[in-house]
Amino acid sequence: MLRRTFLGLLGAAGASVALPTSAKAGGKSFGPHPDTQAVLFDATRCIGCRKCELACNEVNQLPAPDKKFDDLTVLDTKRRTDEKTYTVVNKFQGKTSPVFVKKQCNHCLEPACASACFVKAFKKEPNGAVSYDASVCVGCRYCMVACPFEIPAYEYDEPLTPRVMKCTLCAPRLAEGKLPGCVERCPKEALTFGPRDEIIKIARARIAAYPDRYVDHVYGEREMGGTSWMYISGEPFSEIGMREDLGTASAPELTAGALAAVPIVVGMWPVLLGGIYAVSKRKDKIANDERVAAVKDALTRAGEEAEKKLHEQLSKAEVANQRRIEVEVKKAVEEALAPKEEEAETGEEES
Amino acid sequence: MSVDTIAAEKKSLFTPFNIIAGVILIAGLIVTVMRFTGGLGAVTNLDQNNPWGIWIGFDLMCGVALAAGGYTTSAACYVFGLKKFHAGVRPAILTAFLGYALVVFALGYDVGRPWRLPYPLFVQQGTTSLLFEVGLCVMLYLTVLFIEFTPALFEWLGMKKIRNTVVKLTLALTIFGVVLSTLHQSSLGALFTIAPSKLHPLWYSQYLPVFFFVSSICAGMSMVIFEGTLSHKPMHHLMDEEYLNNHDGLILGFGKAASLVLFGYFSIKVIGLAYDNNWHYLTTGYGAWYLVEMLGCVALPSFLYAIGVRDRNITVIKWAAGLTVLGIIVNRFNISMVAFNYHLPSAERYFPSWGEITISLFVVTIGVVVFRFISTRMPIFYEHPDYKGEH
DSSP states (O other), X not given: OOHHHHHHXXXXXXXXXXXXXXXXXXXXXXXXXXXXXXXXXETTTOOOOOHHHHHHHHHTTOOOOXXXXXXXXXXXXXXXXXXXXSOEEEEEEOSSSEEEEEEOOOOBSSOHHHHHOTTOOEEEOTTSOEEEOTTTOOOXXXXXXXXXXOOOEEOTTOSSOOOEEOOOTTHHHHHTTOOOHHHHHOTTOOEEEEEHHHHHHHHHHHXXXXXXTSOSOOBTSSXXXXXXXXXXXXXXXXXXXXXXXXXXXXXXXXXHHHHHHHHHHHHHHHHHHHHHHHHHHHHHHHHHHHHHHHHHHHHHHHHHHHXXXXXXXXXXXXXXXXXXXXXXXXXXXXXXXXXXXXXHHHHHHHO | OHHHXXXXXXXXXXXXXXXXXXXXXXXXXXXXXXXXXXXXHHHOOOOSSOOOOHIIIIIIIIHHHHTTHHHHHHIIIIISOOGGGHHHHHHXXXXXXXXXXXXXXXXXXXSSOGGGXXXXXXXXXXXXXXXXXXXXXXXXXXXXXXHHHHHHHHHHHXXXXXHXXXXXXXXXXXXXXXXXXXXXXXXXXXXXXXXXXTBOTTTOOTTHHHHHHHHHHHHHHHHHXXXXXXXXXXXXXGOOHHHHHHHHHHHHHHHHHHHHHHHHHHHHXXXXXXXXXXXXXXXXXXXXXXXXXXXXXXXXXXXXHHHHHHTTOHHHHHHHHHHHHHHHHHHHHIIIIISBTTTSOGGGSOOOOHHHHHHHHHHHHHHHHHHHHHHTTSSSSSOOGGGTTOX
């Protein structure tokens, strides 16, 4: 290989390491992308006209609602997004006047739905939108469990082809260079679209310009790791239906510990279980060997003892036999000698 | 044995068991048609805020936990070398295999497009999802359980050679099974770690995976005892001497272990409570319910098991097993339904519909019927005469 080619390759490798995509911690994070877009919702500007809802319904070609969009009595009941509605405006009672809050997918920087999806149906796109691909969706609804903002909705009445439905940030319109439908239609400029860092600056500037009008907090700047849809308000967020207890940890961070344990269990358990098996096997073997040895020992000892006893018995028997023989011999001798003596005695008597 | 089965076959088909099972199966088929023509909305009470009901909370969560008897029994026998559990391995493996098969079957009702269930493995892998891990492990473990079950099948079919080959794999399969069980049992708990804002703090913990794994051991051992009690009467004529002689020993052994593991589980739950400093919730309504679960369904059975083992009282142990099984169901229900969405007003909370309950009963009934079918035909509760004494 030519030295120059080699160096070139080395340089290419170095460049690819430096690319932000490869810095994505082993595919565990989803964003944020450098040019991510965002929307700012200013609750002090919203008048609850529901024009954004109408625009959303039109540009996304969603089914017509039961009550028309100019019917503002709808605002009296609390609503959430559903399979036919990507965005809703809810009314809350503020300190002096009613406050309206628009709700839709917040397009998180590290989306809980994308982290939870086991077919990667959700993606954080470079333009900031969290997209959904119905062509792989299994319909497990774990995204709905995971979403802290309660946004994804499911087509419960579809028997065989249910999809998860949610705001797309009008990604197709963004691609054409247009604004999201709701942003374009808002008559009060309550919605502002732009690059996320610019949007945060605008929000901060408004709060700084009118510190009495706003709560000093940009909701979504850091909540759940940050979102692409942010909010400023004159009322505390918890009083206008937005949770302030979500924390700043993103969804992937919440499950990172459990996921990290997986490879360790795969690596450790066979070693541990194999070890336990080996120990129990060895214990069995030792116990067995000991038993065999003990039996053998007992047997040899019993054998030896038996032999000893036999020997003793034998020698005893021999002695006894000897004695008996001696006695018998003596007896026989005596018996044999007896007639002679008698004869002698009688002979003596006779003679 | 054969005389008994012939006698049983001659009896009328309309036994109480068959009638009840038949009614449930017919009702289940009707709801099945409704589900696949009208969608989930037609038969369930699920809604946009409550995406998971009893088909996940009971069929999946409880089904998997209660099928843990398979890995606990085979690990006790083959890894820890406790030979007295040998007679209990086959019934436990069969129960686990059927349990997991039915979990997958029940998922077919719950997920939107069941034929796409292999997608996460073969089309696009969402490796950041704990559900991916659950899916992967359940699929692999179902395969392992099937292979572990096949010796009984091959003995029944008289296929000696392949049966002997599979038996040689026992240790490897057992260890693989324990690894997979550890992973998916714990991952079922870890599923909820992504939603701290929705699950009540008394049940939410970063230790959820550990809690689920440890409690699955209790569930597995208790289920083996509990189910042994259930099948003892109807299957008695099939049980061989080894099974019957070891039955009390198995119950005492598992009773002792369950008492200790439940005690350990109670301890780590308290540690979890202390770690997140959630003591103040104990005085709330949810706190009372938490205490019922912890004292009534964890501490009490642990104590009952201990008494039962000390007095060698099988009846007390069986009651403790039943209580533990109930406790596991209570715990899984709490995490997936009762304490989930605790922040929502009661009108937006979930309660199962009749359609959902019917399908859950349907799935359990299929399990019982198939278990009976297999265990009355294959060498489950007895050793096949050709392979007697081979361990």
